[in-house]
Amino acid sequence: MELLGVRVELPANTPVVMLREDDERARVLPILIGGPEAAAIHSAMEGIVPPRPLTHDLTVTMFQALGAVLERVVITEVRDHTFYAELHFRTASGQTVVSSRPSDAIALAVRTDADIFAEESLLDEAAIEAPEPDDDDDEEAILDEFRDFLDDITPDDFAS
Numbered sequence: 001m002e003l004l005g006v007r008v009e010l011p012a013n014t015p016v017v018m019l020r021e022d023d024e025r026a027r028v029l030p031i032l033i034g035g036p037e038a039a040a041i042h043s044a045m046e047g048i049v050p051p052r053p054l055t056h057d058l059t060v061t062m063f064q065a066l067g068a069v070l071e072r073v074v075i076t077e078v079r080d081h082t083f084y085a086e087l088h089f090r091t092a093s094g095q096t097v098v099s100s101r102p103s104d105a106i107a108l109a110v111r112t113d114a115d116i117f118a119e120e121s122l123l124d125e126a127a128i129e130a131p132e133p134d135d136d137d138d139e140e141a142i143l144d145e146f147r148d149f150l151d152d153i154t155p156d157d158f159a160s
Contacts, residue, residue: 001029001075001116003106005045006038017041017106019075019116020130027127029075029118031083037103044110056107067092073105075118078126 004018015038019029033041040056053061063070068089075085085105087098100108109116118127 001118003041003045003110003116004028006033006042008038017103019106019118021118021123021127026130027123028130029123029127031075031102033101033103037101037107040107041103041110044107056104056111060108060111063089068096070108070112070114072115072117073100073102073109075102075105075116075122077119077122083126 001019002022004020006015006017008015015033015035016030017033017038019031021027021029040054043050044056050057060070068091070087071090072088073085074088075083077084083102085100085102087100087105087108089096089098106116108114
């Protein structure tokens with residue numbers, strides 16, 4: 001998945017992280033997230049380094065100090081309007097998987113350049129079909145195409 005960015009949709013002031021498939025379908029997966037997590041993702045995408053480590057920066061420092069490498073993040077499912085993710089680590093003792101909120105997982109992935117994936121079944125359930133950009137389109141144009149949709153999005157839209 002490609003991280004398109006984070007935006008705050010009005011009038012509800014709801015932060016939404018936007019992920020897009022890398023394959024030919026190019027579906028977009030919008031995930032409603034909290035304000036602090038949105039700020040953490042956005043600041044990392046912009047390369048902003050705080051004078052002292054914030055929570056996600058500290059977490060990265062801790063797992064690196066312990067010899068763990070975040071190899072990938074997988075957004076796995078949505079259940080009862082809640083998205084779930086996994087952090088896949090490589091450690092000295094082998095592979096380790098840790099459950100996570102997608103927003104935290106994405107904030108860590110941005111800081112470590114870890115790949116972000118989503119389960120195909122989740123994309124079938126919660127992603128939105130999107131036109132693949134041509135050479136004249138940019139990421140902002142794609143985000144603009146979803147502005148109308150996101151203005152009306154609610155957690156009920158992801159109900160099973």
